[in-house]
Every structure is written in structure tokens, then in C-alpha cells.
Amino acid sequence: MEPLTIPNPERFSRALGLSFKASNSNGKIWVFVEEGADFEVEDDSDQVLHGRFTSPRLRCPTMISVVYAKCTRGERSILWDKMREIPLATDSLPWIIGGDFNTILTTRDRVGSETNRHAEMIDFAEAIEDCRLIDPGFDGSDYTWAKNGLLERLDRVLVNEPWTRLFEAIRVTKLPRFASDHGPVLVRCKMKTTPEGGKAFRFQNIWTRHEEFRNLVHEDWEAPTEAEGLINLQIKLSRIKKTLKRWNKEIFGNIHANLRASEESIATAQADFEANPSPRSRTDFNREVVQYILLLKMEEDFWKQKASLKWLEE
Structure with a gap:
């Protein structure tokens, strides 16, 4: 997260429902995690905050690096060198690095300007190659930054090979711009699962957000069963389960x-x-x-x- 505001992590923590864990040396990168997870800083600099992330969801620790690069090629060379150091200390753990790299990787990452940035692109490409990083692809808009008719893909996410083995799928989505000239980038990773038996019925919290939910449950539960006692309760529970499953498929789908x-x-x-x-x-x-x-x-x-x-x- 790049706050670019007066530091007030408690306010953002309440708004996000996450715990504030760290910020980098110049306060331009903040890290928040969900309850039960942790982030331990291992390297802190002006352009990247790197640390070890642990969570009950994951079977092993992962390394996360958050980037907010400088604006000039000379200053970014320090970032590229720092990136090359990180794999040496990761012990082959899954590693993801992402954020605002403040430069493009190919000519397709920019429209609205004829400025020659070939040397900068080579610097970035060489750093990615040296770190053996992989671009998992993306969906959404082609560009993450816009200003005065210039569109660029300055923000991206990269992962190493162990990260692809930890997760079954990785999806990177470029979200629309709202109050900033940068659009946020959302990364979703699907854990590998093993097939199990038949699916048990589970109440989905998302149902309560739908305006029809309360009336649906009330009408189904109040409908007569022609039975009494525990048999009446059993019939109602079985019936509401089928009703909610059908309603979930029709209204929410996938x-x-x-x-x-x-x-x-x-x-x-x-x-x-x-x-x-x-x-x-x-x-x-x-x-x-x-x-x-x-x-x-x-x-x-x-x-x-x-x-x-x-x-x-x-």
C-alpha cells in the first residue's frame, strides 16, 4: 500500500479490518495483514520493503516484497541491485514481488508518448531475468497509470518458480482507477486441494447481503409440514437446505x-x-x-x- 498521506495506520487498520505490520524507511510503503497472519521485515529501503509472511492458510512461509520505485533511471538501479540480493536469502521459498516499478517493460506498456525508454526497459528486463522471476499475466485494463493522455503499465506483480508450485492458480487483476492516477492491482492465489467426499451443506455469509434473503427464509420456515415435534424440525431443516441451495444457484451462481x-x-x-x-x-x-x-x-x-x-x- 502506498499511502502518500500523513501516517495514521490505526485509521487505515480500522477501515480495512486488517492489522498494521510494517512500513518502509521513508513511510511510503505500508503492510497490513489479516488476523492470525504475520509479516516480519527482513530488508527495508526507500524503494522496497521485503519480509517473511506466515499465515495459518499456508503450509510454509512465503517471501513478499512491496515496491515503490524512484522516478529516475539512476535511482532505480539501486532497486534492481536490491532485487538481485533477495533471492540469495530466500532459501528457495515462494517469493512474490509487486508494486509501482515506475518504468515499463516493453513498448506495448505505453501509449501517448514517443519518448525513447529503451535503456530503462533493458535494465528492468535484466533484473527480472537475473532474479528468475515469472510474470503470471493479468486481466483488466492494459494500463495501471494515466495522466494527461499518457497511459502506462507501471504497476505489476512477479513471482518465482516455488510460488507457482505452492498455488494451483494465480490471478492478477488490474482494478479501475478511482481517487488516484494509479489503478490498484489485485492478486488472488488458489491453494492446491485434494479431492474429498460429498460436499456438506454450509451457510454462506454472502447470502445475508441479498435483500431477498430474510423473506425467503421466513416464508420457507413458516410453511406447514403436517408434522410435530422433532419430525417437524427435521423436515423444516431439510427443506430450507434445499431451498437455499437452489436459491444460491439461481441468484448467486458462481x-x-x-x-x-x-x-x-x-x-x-x-x-x-x-x-x-x-x-x-x-x-x-x-x-x-x-x-x-x-x-x-x-x-x-x-x-x-x-x-x-x-x-x-x-
């Missing part, structure tokens, strides 16, 4: 697929607004943003609940 579809819609709306900044296109874009935020909160509820169940199981 929440991750819905979120991907929303991301595509919001990217289209953003592109339409940038091409034609009319009141109508702004309204369409804002509507897509509201829908996306709601879906994002639902997915957050889903992962929080799943993580809690996994923790209890272990």
Missing part, C-alpha cells in the same frame, strides 16, 4: 464468474468513458463500479468464511 464478468463490464464502461466523457457514460461507469464493489465484498465474505473453516479443520 460468484467468481460473476466477478470476472463484472470486471469485464467495468473495463468496457471505463474505456467508453475515457473515449467519450459524457454524463451518461460517467453514470454507466459509476453504476458498474457500485455493482463491482458489492460483488467484491461478497467474494471477500466467501474467502473469509472458507479460510475460517480451513483453520478450524486444521
Whole structure:
């Protein structure tokens, strides 16, 4: 996180629902983690904060490096050297590094300027190669930064080979810009799982966010069963389980697929607004943003609940 504001980690911690763990030497990089997780700083500098991340969700520690690069090529050379040092101390642990690198990697990462940045691109590419890092790809907008008609992909995420073995899938999504000229980057990693038996019924917290949920449960529960005592209770529980499963499939479907579809819609709306900044296109874009935020909160509820169940199981 790049706050660029008066340091007040407690306020951000309350807003995010996460614990503040560290900031780098110049206060431009902050790290927050969920309850039960930890981040121990191993290297702190102006352009990168590097540390060891542990969580009950993960079977081994991981190394995380957060970048906020300087604006000039000479200053960034210090960052490239620092990146080359990190793999020597990671003990082959999974490593992810990401943030604002303040430079592009290819000519496709920039539109709106003819400035020659070939030397800077070579510096960045050589650092990535020396560190044996992999770009997992991305979806969303092609660019993460925009100003005065210039669009660039300055923010990115890179991982090493052990990281790809730890997770079954890695998805990097470039989110829309809101109050900044940078768009945030969301990284989601899917843990490898082993097949198990039939799925048990689990109440999903995300259901409570839907306006129809309370009435649905009330009407189904109050419907007569023509039975009494424990038999009555058993029938009602069995019936509400089937009702909620059917309702979940019809209304929510696959929440991750819905979120991907929303991301595509919001990217289209953003592109339409940038091409034609009319009141109508702004309204369409804002509507897509509201829908996306709601879906994002639902997915957050889903992962929080799943993580809690996994923790209890272990």
C-alpha cells in the first residue's frame, strides 16, 4: 500500500479490518495483514520493503516484497541491485514481488508518448531475468497509470518458480482507477486441494447481503409440514437446505464468474468513458463500479468464511 498521506495506520487498520505490520524507511510503503497472519521485515529501503509472511492458510512461509520505485533511471538501479540480493536469502521459498516499478517493460506498456525508454526497459528486463522471476499475466485494463493522455503499465506483480508450485492458480487483476492516477492491482492465489467426499451443506455469509434473503427464509420456515415435534424440525431443516441451495444457484451462481464478468463490464464502461466523457457514460461507469464493489465484498465474505473453516479443520 502506498499511502502518500500523513501516517495514521490505526485509521487505515480500522477501515480495512486488517492489522498494521510494517512500513518502509521513508513511510511510503505500508503492510497490513489479516488476523492470525504475520509479516516480519527482513530488508527495508526507500524503494522496497521485503519480509517473511506466515499465515495459518499456508503450509510454509512465503517471501513478499512491496515496491515503490524512484522516478529516475539512476535511482532505480539501486532497486534492481536490491532485487538481485533477495533471492540469495530466500532459501528457495515462494517469493512474490509487486508494486509501482515506475518504468515499463516493453513498448506495448505505453501509449501517448514517443519518448525513447529503451535503456530503462533493458535494465528492468535484466533484473527480472537475473532474479528468475515469472510474470503470471493479468486481466483488466492494459494500463495501471494515466495522466494527461499518457497511459502506462507501471504497476505489476512477479513471482518465482516455488510460488507457482505452492498455488494451483494465480490471478492478477488490474482494478479501475478511482481517487488516484494509479489503478490498484489485485492478486488472488488458489491453494492446491485434494479431492474429498460429498460436499456438506454450509451457510454462506454472502447470502445475508441479498435483500431477498430474510423473506425467503421466513416464508420457507413458516410453511406447514403436517408434522410435530422433532419430525417437524427435521423436515423444516431439510427443506430450507434445499431451498437455499437452489436459491444460491439461481441468484448467486458462481460468484467468481460473476466477478470476472463484472470486471469485464467495468473495463468496457471505463474505456467508453475515457473515449467519450459524457454524463451518461460517467453514470454507466459509476453504476458498474457500485455493482463491482458489492460483488467484491461478497467474494471477500466467501474467502473469509472458507479460510475460517480451513483453520478450524486444521
